[in-house]
Amino acid sequence: MSRLATVFYAIGGVLIFFLLAPLLIFVATTDLNYVLKYGFDEEATSAMYIGMLAATTSTLILLILGTPLAYALARYRFPGKGLIEAVIDLPLAIPHGVVGIMVLLAYSSRAPLGTLLANLGMRIEDSFWGIVFAMVFVSVPLAVDTIKEGFDMVDPEIEYVARSLGASELMTFMKISLPLVTKHIITAALLSWARAMSEVGAILVVAYFPKSINVLVMERFWTYGLEVAKATAFPLLITTLTAFTVVRVLGGRK
Amino acid sequence: MIFLEDVWVNLRDFELRGITLSVSKGEYFIVMGPSGAGKTVLLQTILGIYKPWRGKIFIDGVDVTDYPPEKRGLSYVPQNYGLFPHMTVEENIAFGLKVRGYSRREVKRRVREIADVLGISHLLHRNPKTLSGGEQQRVALARALVVEPKAILLDEPLSALDYRTREEVIKFLQKLHSSLKFTAIHVTHDIVEALELGTRVALMFNGKVVYSGQLTEILCNPHYVGLLSSQGLVNFLEGKVVGFINGVLLVDLCGVVIKVKSTTKIGAGSRVLLAVNSGDLEIHKDSTGAGNVLRCRVEKMKYRLSYYEVLVRYNGIKLKVCASTREVKKLNLKPGDSVWVRIPEDCVKVVYS
Numbered sequence: 001m002s003r004l005a006t007v008f009y010a011i012g013g014v015l016i017f018f019l020l021a022p023l024l025i026f027v028a029t030t031d032l033n034y035v036l037k038y039g040f041d042e043e044a045t046s047a048m049y050i051g052m053l054a055a056t057t058s059t060l061i062l063l064i065l066g067t068p069l070a071y072a073l074a075r076y077r078f079p080g081k082g083l084i085e086a087v088i089d090l091p092l093a094i095p096h097g098v099v100g101i102m103v104l105l106a107y108s109s110r111a112p113l114g115t116l117l118a119n120l121g122m123r124i125e126d127s128f129w130g131i132v133f134a135m136v137f138v139s140v141p142l143a144v145d146t147i148k149e150g151f152d153m154v155d156p157e158i159e160y161v162a163r164s165l166g167a168s169e170l171m172t173f174m175k176i177s178l179p180l181v182t183k184h185i186i187t188a189a190l191l192s193w194a195r196a197m198s199e200v201g202a203i204l205v206v207a208y209f210p211k212s213i214n215v216l217v218m219e220r221f222w223t224y225g226l227e228v229a230k231a232t233a234f235p236l237l238i239t240t241l242t243a244f245t246v247v248r249v250l251g252g253r254k
Numbered sequence: 255m256i257f258l259e260d261v262w263v264n265l266r267d268f269e270l271r272g273i274t275l276s277v278s279k280g281e282y283f284i285v286m287g288p289s290g291a292g293k294t295v296l297l298q299t300i301l302g303i304y305k306p307w308r309g310k311i312f313i314d315g316v317d318v319t320d321y322p323p324e325k326r327g328l329s330y331v332p333q334n335y336g337l338f339p340h341m342t343v344e345e346n347i348a349f350g351l352k353v354r355g356y357s358r359r360e361v362k363r364r365v366r367e368i369a370d371v372l373g374i375s376h377l378l379h380r381n382p383k384t385l386s387g388g389e390q391q392r393v394a395l396a397r398a399l400v401v402e403p404k405a406i407l408l409d410e411p412l413s414a415l416d417y418r419t420r421e422e423v424i425k426f427l428q429k430l431h432s433s434l435k436f437t438a439i440h441v442t443h444d445i446v447e448a449l450e451l452g453t454r455v456a457l458m459f460n461g462k463v464v465y466s467g468q469l470t471e472i473l474c475n476p477h478y479v480g481l482l483s484s485q486g487l488v489n490f491l492e493g494k495v496v497g498f499i500n501g502v503l504l505v506d507l508c509g510v511v512i513k514v515k516s517t518t519k520i521g522a523g524s525r526v527l528l529a530v531n532s533g534d535l536e537i538h539k540d541s542t543g544a545g546n547v548l549r550c551r552v553e554k555m556k557y558r559l560s561y562y563e564v565l566v567r568y569n570g571i572k573l574k575v576c577a578s579t580r581e582v583k584k585l586n587l588k589p590g591d592s593v594w595v596r597i598p599e600d601c602v603k604v605v606y607s
Binding site: 077155157158160161162163164165166167168169171175176179180 | 266298301302303322323324326328329330331332333334336338339340349350353354397398401403407
């Protein structure tokens with residue numbers, strides 16, 4: 001190993017240690033009996049189900065709406081593109097409590113847009129869709145930026161070839177461009193899902209109920225203290241870690 | 255037949271200006287010019303990627319100016335071949351046929367047939383990433399030809415190949431064209447390729463076609479005689495006129511002013527395209543004290559049996575210099591060396607201003 005590599009590993013190691021220490025201490029100090037009692041009781045199981053379902057729904061919405069946007073940003077030039085890119089990254093810079101307030105102001109059933117949504121059965125205050133909306137909002141930058149990065153790497157000349165061979169724009173997108181960014185889409189899905197699962201601030205404001213696991217952990221921390229909160233969060237932590245590892249390993253093999 | 259009538263295309267930082275061209279059915283047409291002349295933009299305009307703001311494009315008598323690429327019936331082979339990396343060679347070749355809705359059996363038959371003609375039958379199940387440059391090119395040609403296009407557009411198809419493969423591919427393209435008689439527009443900056451493959455040529459400079467006609471006519475035209483010498487290797491240099499004194503133009507080439515003999519006066523500030531034969535350039539290890547010298551760095555050297563092709567670079571300018579084996583030995587030339595390249599003033603031709 002070169003000298004520089006050794007130095008870089010050592011410096012990088014500090015950051016890894018910084019991340020690992022709380023995680024390991026969390027796992028090591030969690031009482032398994034507590035986990036069995038509080039992590040898998042009816043309320044926790046239901047909250048876990050709601051959290052995961054909402055995170056998965058928000059991820060699907062992001063992939064469906066974010067992929068065309070990412071492609072447009074990677075391929076086309078249009079006025080205001082810089083501004084749109086800034087708007088996409090905005091959720092990274094806004095405190096999540098504020099995100100919750102903003103989502104509520106715009107889409108609650110008392111707001112004009114919210115009335116429209118409520119008529120479509122998507123009332124957001126204290127509802128499943130409220131959790132989904134908050135999750136989508138905070139995950140937009142991760143999803144769109146990751147997929148755009150993939151499209152940036154697809155040579156437009158390949159698309160020109162497909163067009164010359166008779167494929168329409170849509171067919172070229174579906175058969176050539178999209179399959180070439182599969183890896184980026186999987187990564188985007190994983191990151192968005194993980195970001196959604198870790199969101200609390202915005203969800204607390206928009207939809208405290210139905211209680212998702214994210215909110216339940218906070219509530220139990222406030223009501224019963226650290227031990228119960230840790231036990232409640234334990235299955236969530238393991239699930240997320242497993243999902244990350246599986247996708248990374250599968251993605252790496254590809 | 256492909257016909258371009260006064261085509262103007264405006265891109266953000268480049269413009270095609272009033273291109274008029276005609277390519278006959280079955281012709282192997284060459285578009286030649288230095289890099290940045292607009293050859294690729296022209297090809298992609300014919301393909302339908304860029305839309306002219308003025309002028310028309312006709313294919314087989316039909317005005318296709320507003321047609322999307324997929325409706326023009328042209329096949330495109332880009333410089334890097336553009337093979338679909340997520341498909342096998344067979345799937346790559348079959349793509350255009352499947353899009354056209356041919357039956358599975360017919361697709362298979364046509365793919366096998368064209369693979370036979372191009373000698374790539376043994377590669378059909380391979381992934382394009384595992385192929386050599388020459389093999390990739392054959393696959394790209396097969397994919398382009400299998401759909402029986404009205405014309406095939408080739409963007410510098412030989413530039414990514416090494417010298418030996420290039421020679422082979424030129425011979426192969428000649429043979430393929432004489433047996434299949436397809437219409438081709440072949441973009442290149444290499445005069446050797448042009449001479450070996452085409453009969454008619456369009457010479458481009460700065461977004462314009464400055465000459466269009468028979469390659470043989472260029473050879474008879476005193477204006478271009480110096481451009482195509484016995485070696486057939488020419489350097490195109492883009493410069494800016496800074497003065498004109500007693501039949502000598504002073505041209506700025508990226509910071510160095512060189513003298514160029516010229517019968518016509520060209521105003522200061524005009525951009526000019528110069529051509530100088532690689533065989534006419536002199537290479538020296540030290541400054542000879544004479545004018546018209548560029549301080550260059552040797553980038554590459556290729557041995558070509560009777561001589562060396564020495565690739566040198568001066569700022570943004572790349573030059574090919576043909577040096578005899580004796581000369582190379584005498585100067586002990588190797589890549590990385592600093593050299594002085596002299597451009598004899600009576601050997602430079604103003605091709606266009």
